[in-house]
Amino acid sequence: MTGEIIFDPLLPWAVLWALVAAAVAFTGFALWRGLGGWWLRGLAAAAILAAIANPSLQTEDRAPLSDIVVLVVDESASQRLSDRPDQVARAIARVESEVAALDNTELRIVRLGDGQGNEGTLLMTALAEALAEVPRARLAGAILLTDGQLHDLDRAPALPAPLHALLTGQQDDWDRRLVVKNAPAFAILGEEFTLTLRIEDQGAVPAEMGETTRVTLAIDGGAPQTYTVPLNRDLELPVILEHAGRNVIQFSVAGEAGELTDRNNAAVVQINGVRDRLRVLLVSGEPHPGERTWRNLLKSDSSVDLVHFTILRPPDKHDGVPVTELSLIAFPTRELFLDKIDEFDLIIFDRYKRRGILPMIYLDNVRDYVEKGGAVLIAAGPDFASADSIYRSPLAEILPAEPTARVIEEGYRPTVTDLGQRHPVTEGLKAEHDGDWGRWFRLIDVQATRGQVVMTGTGDRPLLVLDRVGEGRVALLASDHAWLWNRGFEGGGPQLELLRRLAHWMMKEPELEEEALSAEAEGQTMTITRRSLAQDGRSVRITRPDGQTDTLTLEETVPGRFQATYDGPEIGLYRLADDDMETVIALGPAAPREFEETIASGARLDPAVSATRGGILPLHAGLPDLRTVREGRLAAGRGWIGITPRGAYLTADVTITPLAPAWAFLLLAAALSLGAWLREGRR
Structure with a gap:
């Protein structure tokens, strides 16, 4: 129960203050004239002004x-590294017991985990959300139980009470991490580019x-390459x-005994490989409509x-025109082949x-070129079925x-x-061109000895045969009438898409x-796609970052x-495998x-804590x-650490009682006034 005097004047405050000024002036005039009852006159004026002010007692x-x-x-x-979970549990128990020992004080605990995606620790966001549910007049203090590595300091709220930080971790904690400082999004195939790495040690390094130390590099899960590199210095790796x-591209550094975690000992970059220029050699044996x-x-x-x-003008052509008068370019066979x-x-x-233009040794060189990774496409015409067929050369082996x-x-x-429906060169070609395809009128009869027949012609004879030879690829198109589709004959067909896919394959x-x-x-969701010519069911083995497999x-x-989708339970590198295919x-x-910075530190929290005169204390x-x-x-x-008692309260009832009735002030x-008149009259 509390009480205080309040005023509810009968006249506006401006009028009341004017009357106060007049009363003071008249009382002062009486004193100046030497009237013996001047002080009684002043008290009478005060009583009248008190009646106008209407004082009351509010309880x-x-x-x-x-x-x-x-x-x-x-x-x-x-916070799950080393013995930090035990430190957190002991600290929570201590704070609970200390708050319970205080009078009229309650504790509210807010817990936060990892941010969505890769946002990190949103400590200040959690604090701001917790304070939004607490009246500011009741907040006695806030305590952060953390390692100090937060990622939203700019969201720190303004507090009317002290803010403290209790840091987990040990004094001798140390950690090693690998950082990719510079990596391009695109790179040209076959050309060297530079990645900038840095391997640095943090904390109390032994x-x-x-x-x-040694860093391992692996591209697409292939054979790793190991390099010896200096610590705590930028490294340019070709x-x-x-x-x-x-x-x-995955980089990894072997974990060392005693470091906090090896989760930051690896880094992954994804770079799109693009070809600078695709060099194609097209050799046409003779002019014909499909050449263009x-x-x-x-x-x-x-x-x-x-x-x-x-x-x-082949060598066997004799038309009587002198060679000196011809404007033809000589075929640079040696230079090209x-x-x-x-x-x-x-x-x-x-x-x-x-x-006789290309000697057998040149065609033999073409065969070696394919086996070492090159590609040869034979667009066959009647010449392929003749005695001078290119098949009757060293190319027959491929x-x-x-x-x-x-x-x-x-x-x-x-x-x-049916196989072609599954092959990426010819799958979905019907969808690319609605309606029936136009007819072709020539087919070179061939017998497939190996490879994959993805298209057929009349009598189910092979039309397009694909094969892999060594590290290279070979394709045989047993017709020279693809140009009919390009001309739109009988509605045409997907000629451009077919030839484009064939060349790119x-x-x-x-x-x-x-x-x-x-x-x-x-x-955190991946869509897995497996292309295969096999018709049996497929499954993929997934290795998580922690080593578990699904x-x-x-x-x-x-x-x-x-295809299938998979929700990864954690951030990191996943390995996929099916038979001999890996990615x-x-x-x-x-x-x-x-895990970018794992050593406990209060440096980031210091500005917010110092502003409230709080403290940062290590739990160790x-x-x-x-x-x-x-x-x-x-x-x-x-x-x-200290908290500030707020003394907040809830008003249940208010009672207002006048100090005295108005007639008492007038009396x-x-x-x-009578006393003043009598005193002055006797004098």
Whole structure:
């Protein structure tokens, strides 16, 4: 119960103050005149002014409210290192017992884990959300139980009470981490580029740790390469990508005994490999309508460097025109097929036959070029079935089909085989071109000896045969009538898409591999795709960052393509394997933000804590006591932290009682005025 005097004047305050001024003036005038009752006159005026002010006694029935202390407990991943969970448990128990010993004080505990995705520790966000539910008048203090590694300091709220931080960790903690400081998003195949790495030690590093360590590099889960590198210095590492598309490069450093964690000893970067220029050599044995189709296709791609030769005047042609009067360019056979053959990504023989222009040794060199990783496409015409066929050369060892010497001249519609429905070169071609395809009118009869027949012609004879030879690829198109689709004959067909896919498959573009395992990530969900020509069910083995494995069954969505989705339980590098196919994918960074800095430190919290005169105390030095301090005083010291009692209350009832009735003030004023008159009259 409390009480206080309040005023509710009968006249406006401005009028009341004017009357006070008049009363003081008249009383002063009476004193100046020497009137003996001047003080009685002043008291009478005061009684009248008191009656106008209408004083009352206000009494309140108050219910005291408890003070609130907020304890924010950091339970992020870095708080699960070493003995920090035990430290947190002991600290919570100590704070609970200390708060329970205080009068009229309650404790509210807020726990937070890792932020969504890779946001890190959102400690100040959790504190702000907790304070939003606490009346500011009741907040006696806030305590952060953390390692000090937070990632949202800019969201720190303004507090009317002390803020303290209790730091986990030990004085001798140390950790080693690997950081990729510079990595390009794209790189040109076959060209060297530089990655900038840094391996640094943090904390109380043991004296026996040397100045160098070994770092391991692996591309797409392949054979690792090991390098000896210095510590705590930027390192420029040269790398060369070997295939187009996404390249996942993993760096790792072996863990050392005594370091806090090895989760930050690895880093992953994803770099897209792109070809600078695709060099294609097109050799046309003679002019024909389909020649321009090949040329237009290859010239339409700005990334293709095309070298095209058409043999207009073979050695066996005798037309009587002197050589000196010809404007033809001599075919640089030695330069192309001996000196610079390895510079080409694809060689196309378009209706080419043996005429003595390319000696057998040159064609033998082409065979070696394929076995070492090159690509050869044979666009066959009647020449392929003749005695001068290019098949009757060293190329026969790498060609997937043998001619029967028969040329079929009748109309037919090219058909994709069952195997072709699963092969990326020919899958979905029907969808690319609605309606029936136009007919072709020539087919070179061949017998497939190996490889994959993905398209057939009349009588189910092979039309398009694909094969892998050594490290290279070979394709045989047993017709020279693809140009009919380009002209729109009988509605045409997907000529451009077919030839584009065929050329890119031969140049080993990743999206056209018939046997491939890939994954795309969106957040913590990955979509796994397995391409395969086999028709049996597929499953993939997933190795998590912590070493545990899961087996996921894939479902066939379209012929030759199996897919499934997988939700990764944690951030890091996942390895996928099916038979001899392997790939890796990173969900978030291999070393999450939570593990970038693991050594406990109060440096980041110091500005927010100092602003409230709080303290930062390490738990390894002992559990602190909890004291009460007055507002504005230093709220922390050696072995103790303080909170400010707020004295908040809830008003249950208010009673207002006038000090005296108005007639009593008037009676008092009259009595004082009469006393003043009598005193002055006797004098």
